[in-house]
Amino acid sequence: MILNTTTALLLLTSSANLLSNETLPYPQMVNNSLVIEVVSSIHKLYQFKNFVFFISERLARDTDTATIFFEDFWDAFPTAPTILIINHPSKMAGFLSTPTLCLILTTEGDDPIMELAALSMKGARYFKTIFILFPIVETDEFYNTFEQYTIFYDSIRLLYDWVWKKQFLNTVLITIRNNIYIYDPYPVGNIVNKTDDWSATDFFVDFSGNFEGYELQTMVRHDLPRVFRMTRSPRKHQRDEISGTSGKLFIAFVEAINATFNDTVKDKSDEEPLDISAIIHMVEEKDLEIGVNSYTAMIASLVGASYPIGINDWCIMVPYQNRSPEHEYVKRGFHAYSWYLIFFSVFYIAVGIWICTPSWERDISLAFLQSICSICYIVPLRLLTLPYIRLRFLFILLFIVGFFSTNLYMSKMTSYLTTATAQQQIDTVDDVISANLPLMMMDYEYEKIKEMNYSQKFLDLIVVSSKGELDKHRDRFNSSFGYSIQSDRWSFLNKQQFYLKKPLFRLSSICIGPYYHVFPIQRDSHLAKPLQNFIMSASQFGFITHWRSQAFADALFIGYVHMIMIDLNPLPLNMAFFRLIWIIWWLGLMLAGFAFILEMKVVVIRESLKKGFLWIKRKICEL
Structure with a gap:
């Protein structure tokens, strides 16, 4: 049987050297023939490459046991060995095949080799592993007395406690006296x-399809829309349940894995806002195996993560600018350049009328007024009776210009009043x-x-605000702020705006990501592979999409969300709509008053000048 490679790792640490100086019994020898027989049987079944x-x-230096x-x-296995003598962990994941x-x-x-193995196999503890225990005891006759047997069995139990704590998932233990043990973790360790x-075939049994009622202890925190508790159910005779995407x-x-969900691990009420950092810390400290509350993996942590539920962008949602100020409709009827052209046309037409008018009837103020009336499609009827062909032709042209400009402007204003710009x-x-x-x-x-x-x-x-404060404002669409939000939350909240002609909030282009949407889980967890497959x-069968829709229906039933309805009845025009008109009106009155005062002053000055000239003329005649 030729394998690709064989790698041997030896531990050389200061702690081991100190132990080697202590007076300890020699390790008891394991039956090598049994080990080789077991490995050969397993190799025929799985065809290992490495x-x-x-x-x-203690086995490599202090005794000849390893040799x-x-x-x-x-x-038994003529392989090409690669010997690595190291004093620090090198991760095996990534350069060894399954x-x-x-x-x-x-x-x-x-x-110390146990901790080295755990560190080296981080991320690869699903590899099939055989622990060969060479116990350091006075004799291998452990079954002579009950006390010796208890000590021996306790060492086996402590070793398997460590194995399960480190989540070595496929293990066999071979020790002295041809003893072979396996570990059945479900529903309780045995x-x-x-x-x-x-x-x-008895070794490395795949238990991932049936956990036999294994109890998963975790906690539930309110985190709409991902996780929330149903305080009442739309279905009769149904107990409270966990909902959310x-x-x-x-x-x-x-x-699906035939496990039991135990959410009795509580330090706060279920209605307390989610503190995902605290849950991640509890998983990292192994107080929890897994968290029900998923999160967007933009938080730096040492904890493991499940297979992604989805992919989220982190974005900013902003209030939708629903309507422009009504008093600006008057000036928005035409573009700024169009208004400049109209103002220029008024002066240009006024000059044209003044030039076309006979010299004895010329009046610049009257020409300016006629120009404004023509642009506004108001032609004085008296002008049509004037016996001047050039003026009649000119006002026919001005009639056409006023007709088109006025109707185009009125059509634009009508559309503004029908639909907000x-x-x-x-x-x-x-x-x-x-x-x-x-x-x-959030921070x-x-x-x-x-x-x-x-x-x-x-x-x-x-x-910067807390989770509870952020949710209180964001979930109620408080338009005083913009809010940070992930893609899945936005899809959920945006459903409330389904019946709105114009939404209250929209998603801006200020985004970073993408990030994985995952469950917090211990590294190398026995739940990781079953959860990934599930x-x-x-996702392939469309259940995740279905659960998203169902979660929104549940939140709607409980009252956490509402379908937003806005009264779209036509509103009467208020005084604000006429603001610009009033401004023009008062400016016109001020200009008219100024012109009236100026005319009075001009008349007084003319009378004074006339009287002065008459007085001077009379004096000259007297002389």
């Missing part, structure tokens, strides 16, 4: 002695700064934003 050895220094073992092993068998030669559960009736997926997963929306960082819109987000999101090199003006608009199947 052997990886972790060898205790004797490898002499027998190389005779059909790999790991053999850990140890003397006890506290042997060490099974297979010494007398072992076979290769992630909650329904998790409960279905627990049922579209206003430029807040979409970019510059738009947020221009609108001076405060943005509400870890703010830290992430600061790393993105946004301008200080933009960062000054950010309001998420992939649920």
Whole structure:
């Protein structure tokens, strides 16, 4: 049997050297023939490509146990060994193929090689592993007395406690006196002695399809729309249940693997807002195996993560600029350049009328008034009776110009009153700064934003808040702020605006990501592979999409969300609509008053000048 490679790892640490100086009994020898027989049987079944050895220094340096073992092993498996002597962990994940068998030669559960193996196999603890225990005891006759047997069995139990804590999932234990043990973790941990009736098919049993009622202890925190508790059910005779886009997926997963969900791990009420950092810390400290509350993986943590439920972008939702100010409709009827052209036309036409009028009837103020009337499609009828062909032809042209300009403007104004004009929306960082819109987000999101090199003006608009405060404003569509939001939350909240002609909020283009949407889970967890398979199947069959719709219906039933309805009855025009007209009116009155006063002054000055000239003329005549 030729394998691709064989790797042997030896532990050389200061702690082991100190132990080697202590006076300890020699490790008891394991039956090498049995080990080789077991490995051969397993190899025929799984066809391993690699052997990886972790060898205790107590066996490699202090005794000839390891030497004797490898002499027998190389005779049975003529491989090309690669010997790595290291004093620090090198991760095995990534450079070994899946059909790999790991053999850990140890003397006890506290042997330094155990911790080295755990660190080296981080991310690869699903590899099939055989623990070969060479116990350091006075004699291998452990069955002579009950006390000796208890001590021996306790060492086996402590070793398997460590194995399960580190989540080595496929293990066999071989020790002295041809004893072979396997570990059955479900529904509670149980060490099974297979010494007398072992076979290769008994080892490395895949339990992932049936956890036999294994209890998953976790906690539930309110996090709309991902996880929330149904305080009342739309279906009769149904107990309280966990709902939400992630909650329904998790409960279905627990049922699929025949496990039991225990949410009695509580330090606060279920209605308390989610503190995802605290849950991640509890998973990292192994207080929880897995968290029901999923999160967008933009939080830096050492904890493991499940297979992605989805992919989220982190974005900013901003109030929708629904209507432009009504008093601006008058000036928005034409573009600014069109207004400039109209004002120029008034003066141009006034000059034309003044030039075409006979010299004895010329009046610049009257020509200016006639020009304004022509542009507004109001032609004085007296002008049509004038016996001047050039003026009649001119006013026919002005009639056509006034007809088109007036009707085009009125059509535009009518459309404004029928449908509100579209206003430029807040979409970019510059738009947020221009609108001076405060943005509400959580502390870890703010830290992430600061790393993105946004301008200080933009960062000054950010309001850091708690999860509860953010949800209270965001879920109620408080338009005083913009809010940070992930893609799945936006899809959920946006459903409330389905019946609105114009939404209350929209998603801006200020986004970072994408990030995975995951459950917090321990690294190398026995739940990781079953959960991955379940998420992939649920996604392919459309269950995740179904659960999202069902979660919204549940939240609607409970009252966490509402379908927003706005009264679209026509509104009468208020005084604000005529604001610009009133401004023009008062400016006109002021100009008219100024012109009236100026005319009076001109008349008085003329009379004074006339009297002065008459007085001077009379004096000259008298002389």
